[in-house]
Amino acid sequence: MQTANKKNMANFLVAYLLSAFGYEFIFFGMTIYVYEVSQSAFKVGLFAALTFLPRLFASFYGIVADQNSRTKVFAWATAITGCLVTLMALQSSIAWIYLIWLLIAVFLTFIANVRTALMTEIMTQDNYLRGNSLVLILLNSAKVCAPVLAGAASAAWGVASLFYCTGMIYCLSALVCIRIRLPAANTIKRERKIMINLKEALQYTRGNPDVRFLLSVGILWRLFIGLQVSLFVIYIKSYLLGSDTDYGLFMTTIGLGSILGSLAGPWVVKRVPYSSVIFWGMSLHYASFIILGLLHDFYAALIVIFFSYIVFYATLVGLHSLRDKATRVEIRGRVYGSVTALLTPPAIISMLAGGYLTSLFGVGNVLLGAGILALTSFYLLNRPKINLILH
Known part of the structure; x- marks a missing residue:
C-alpha cells in the first residue's frame, strides 16, 4: 500500500508539472504575441481577462469533479486541451x-480545479502542508x-512551434495521469440538482470562518494585484525600456522567488501562527508593488520582485493548507470551484x-496606486486582529 501511494504521488506530481508547464509555456508566448501585434495595454488586458472568463463557471466544473x-x-481535460492547442497552430x-x-x-x-482536489485525495491531512x-x-x-524555453522555441521555429510543443505536453500529462490508481471515493449523487450542489458549496463557504476569510483575502488580491498579469510585459518593455x-x-x-518561498513556507x-504569517506576508507583498511603481532601474526591480514572491509564496503555502484543512473532502471540488x-x-x-x-496614467503610477489600495484594504480587513498580531 505504501508503494502504491508513492507511485500515485509520483504520477500525480509529474502530471501536475506537465500541465503547469504547458500553461506557462503557451501563456507566456501568447502574451508577448498579443502585445507585439496590438501594441495596446488594453488589448493585452482583454486577452488576459478572456483567459479568466470561464472561471466564472468554475462551480459547475467542481460539481463534475465531485x-x-x-x-x-x-x-480527459488535459487530453482535450492538448488537442485544442495543436488545432490553434493551424489558425492564422x-x-x-x-x-x-x-x-x-x-x-x-x-x-x-480538479488537480487541487486530487492532491488532497492522494495526500493525507497531516501532509497537506507538504503537499501544497x-x-x-x-x-x-x-x-x-x-x-x-518559450522564447528560444519561438525564435528558432516560430510562434506555431509553441502550440505544437504545448499540445504534446498536455497529451503526455494525460497519459501519466491515467496511471494514478485510487480507491473509489465518495462522490455526490448525480440525480441531485445542480443548484442544490451549488447552494451547499456557497453555504459552506459562507459558514466556515477560515474559508470566508481566505476568500476575502483572495478577492482583494485579485482586485488590486490581478492586473500584474497583463501589465508586467508593459512595465518591462515600455516603462523600463527592456527587451523580450x-x-x-x-x-x-x-x-525563482516563488520556488524559494514555497520551500520556506512549511518551515515558516x-x-x-497562521494569522501572523498571513498578515506580515501579504503586507510586505503589497508594499513591493508600491516600490516597483517608484523604481526606474531594471535590476532594482528584479531584486524587489524576487523578495516579493519569496514572501508571497511562503504565505501562500499557509493559506492553501488552511483552506484544505477547513474544507470537507467530499465537497472540495464544489467549494474550490465556487471560490x-x-x-x-x-x-x-x-x-x-x-x-x-495604464493608457491614461502610465504603468508605474498604476502599480503604485494598486499597491497602496491593496495594502489599505488588507489593513481594513484585518483591523480587528491588528492589535492582537502586533502584540
Missing part, C-alpha cells in the same frame, strides 16, 4: 485564435523554465481597468 473520478476528469486569424483560446481556457479551469509546498514548487519551476529577454528574465526571477508556518468563480469578476475587472488606466 461526481466523477477526479483522475479521469484530470486526464487572430479572431480564431482568440475563440479557440477561450475553449482552452474552459479546460484549463477544469484542470486547475510540493505543488507550488512544481508550479513555479514551470514559471522559471517556460519564459526561457529582459521580460523573460523578470518572469524567471518571479519564478510550523513556527509562526474560483467568486474570485474571477475582480480579476477580470482588475486586468481591464489596469490596461485602461
Whole structure:
C-alpha cells in the first residue's frame, strides 16, 4: 500500500508539472504575441481577462469533479486541451485564435480545479502542508523554465512551434495521469440538482470562518494585484525600456522567488501562527508593488520582485493548507470551484481597468496606486486582529 501511494504521488506530481508547464509555456508566448501585434495595454488586458472568463463557471466544473473520478476528469481535460492547442497552430486569424483560446481556457479551469482536489485525495491531512509546498514548487519551476524555453522555441521555429510543443505536453500529462490508481471515493449523487450542489458549496463557504476569510483575502488580491498579469510585459518593455529577454528574465526571477518561498513556507508556518504569517506576508507583498511603481532601474526591480514572491509564496503555502484543512473532502471540488468563480469578476475587472488606466496614467503610477489600495484594504480587513498580531 505504501508503494502504491508513492507511485500515485509520483504520477500525480509529474502530471501536475506537465500541465503547469504547458500553461506557462503557451501563456507566456501568447502574451508577448498579443502585445507585439496590438501594441495596446488594453488589448493585452482583454486577452488576459478572456483567459479568466470561464472561471466564472468554475462551480459547475467542481460539481463534475465531485461526481466523477477526479483522475479521469484530470486526464480527459488535459487530453482535450492538448488537442485544442495543436488545432490553434493551424489558425492564422487572430479572431480564431482568440475563440479557440477561450475553449482552452474552459479546460484549463477544469484542470486547475480538479488537480487541487486530487492532491488532497492522494495526500493525507497531516501532509497537506507538504503537499501544497510540493505543488507550488512544481508550479513555479514551470514559471522559471517556460519564459526561457518559450522564447528560444519561438525564435528558432516560430510562434506555431509553441502550440505544437504545448499540445504534446498536455497529451503526455494525460497519459501519466491515467496511471494514478485510487480507491473509489465518495462522490455526490448525480440525480441531485445542480443548484442544490451549488447552494451547499456557497453555504459552506459562507459558514466556515477560515474559508470566508481566505476568500476575502483572495478577492482583494485579485482586485488590486490581478492586473500584474497583463501589465508586467508593459512595465518591462515600455516603462523600463527592456527587451523580450529582459521580460523573460523578470518572469524567471518571479519564478525563482516563488520556488524559494514555497520551500520556506512549511518551515515558516510550523513556527509562526497562521494569522501572523498571513498578515506580515501579504503586507510586505503589497508594499513591493508600491516600490516597483517608484523604481526606474531594471535590476532594482528584479531584486524587489524576487523578495516579493519569496514572501508571497511562503504565505501562500499557509493559506492553501488552511483552506484544505477547513474544507470537507467530499465537497472540495464544489467549494474550490465556487471560490474560483467568486474570485474571477475582480480579476477580470482588475486586468481591464489596469490596461485602461495604464493608457491614461502610465504603468508605474498604476502599480503604485494598486499597491497602496491593496495594502489599505488588507489593513481594513484585518483591523480587528491588528492589535492582537502586533502584540
